Amino acid sequence: MPAFGPNMPSELDATEYSVLSGGMQGTTGVKYERIGFGQCGLVFAQPGREYVVKVARPHFSDALWDDFLSHLRLFDALSVYSDIDCRIPRVYSYVSKGNEAWWTTNAALLPPSGDFPLPSVALITQRILALPKIIRNALIDRFCPEELREAAKASPLNKDCVARVYLGRRRAPNTRLPPNFSLRNFNFCLDQMLDLELPVKYYAKAMAACLAVIHWHCRMDGYDIEFVLGSDASVSYTTHITEKLGLDVDQIDKLDAHSDIEALQRTNYQRRATRLWVLDFNLCSRFPRDDTFILERERDVISQLVIAFFENDPYYPLPLAEMDVDKQLWLVFREEYERKAAEVLGASQALKHLPGKFLDACEERERRKLEQGLGHGHRDFKE
Known part of the structure; x- marks a missing residue:
């Protein structure tokens, strides 16, 4: 089993931010798939996207808001106590029931369900x-x-x-x-x-x-x-090199000249x-x-x-x-x-x-x- 590490996941890039805002999903038309469920909501994702959308069940809007607030509180804490080898998904957005622009773009991409009326409220986090x-x-x-x-x-x-x-x-x-x-x-x-x-x-x-x-x-x-x-998350060019290598600047300085940093990053990331x-x-x-x-x-x-x-x-x-x-x-x-x-x-x-x-x-x-x-x-x- 690969070892763990304390690195925090990278930020969304500009393209994904545009997607969450509703700007690109209407043009791509990529359907959401249901990948999970819980007491307060269903969890959906789009293939190839590194975020999920949790949509509140009827009468569970307050529970999803509590989820949002408590998630933020712990995410902030684990950023302080970064030595703990337990990750928490990043929180990207919270969509209200009254956000017509977002629901107009996204509701049609969610699987239909007669007992799950839309719009609702939605919490968007890292997948x-x-x-x-x-x-x-x-x-x-x-x-x-x-x-x-x-x-x-x-x-x-x-x-x-x-x-x-x-x-x-x-x-x-x-x-x-x-x-x-x-x-x-x-x-x-x-x-x-x-x-x-x-x-x-x-x-x-x-x-x-x-x-x-x-x-x-x-x-x-x-x-x-x-x-x-x-x-x-998969290896990308949005995470700082020291985090992906698991080395500090002094340790990198001692590497052989022209070391294959790209190969080292991929090996280390895959191992962890x-x-x-x-x-x-x-x-x-x-x-x-x-x-x-x-x-x-x-x-x-x-x-x-x-x-x-x-x-x-x-x-x-x-x-x-x-x-x-x-x-x-x-x-x-x-x-x-x-x-x-x-x-x-x-x-x-x-x-x-x-x-x-x-x-x-x-x-x-x-x-x-x-x-x-x-x-x-x-x-x-x-x-």
Whole structure:
């Protein structure tokens, strides 16, 4: 599996900005394809474009606006804490229902749906590109029934593959391969990642640091966010050379004269093409960035963070696991969460005890649910 890197994606070029403004789509007439869906909207993309359009479902306009605001808050934070090896899509635009020019150009290019009236509101963000073909084929070869593998590799639906990283879930022993195998929104369980010798501790560390920033810099609970493996943008001439090489100016200065920089860039970029991404923020609750508010409601805040941790899909490692690897993952997660939270809260001495209190509360909740016979990672509000 290629290694990660902290580089942020490049800006839209002038052509794509014109497209988002509605200026070019009317002339190209390229239809959108539906590539995903969520609670608050459907996600569409055009072939060859590195952005997606999330259109709100009826009655979910406010949720999409919340998604927009929370996404911006975390994007800003991860720009500050750029050492965290977890990417977040860039936010390009937000289109209101009343933007007649945009909807006149784009509505006809969206797939028709009788129960999905347009215009609506739309959030436009960077597209998380599918996993490379070599990785998609490896997933099919390992986890798809043999008689379905060739069809799965040929299916265009499986090209839009990102994988949800479920460090808190293993498949049941001797689970049969699924007869309806699909790579779209693939649930990548811990045992599967271990089968492929993927760096699960690295993922746990990245998730922990990201969640610490979400909690203590952004002051959000992280409810229902997703962590997925996807690809980075293709090599282009819109990213600074030091970022693409992963070298600073002094290191470049020591290269041989007339080194093939172009070849080095492509090799480095392809090696680091697979990334951990965080997305989907429409259900996040945002707290005031006020220490007094947090301290006055300390118990309620910690309770909400714990609820969000367990009610999410099983991305995070779980405490009190039986197997050694799972135990180690929780320790890695806990240590990195506490380290990053301490960095974030450097000047907020009054809140420094809260990250540990959150983790202790997670362990206590898990212990209580296990004693009740409810199993690991039990969710009270979701099945």
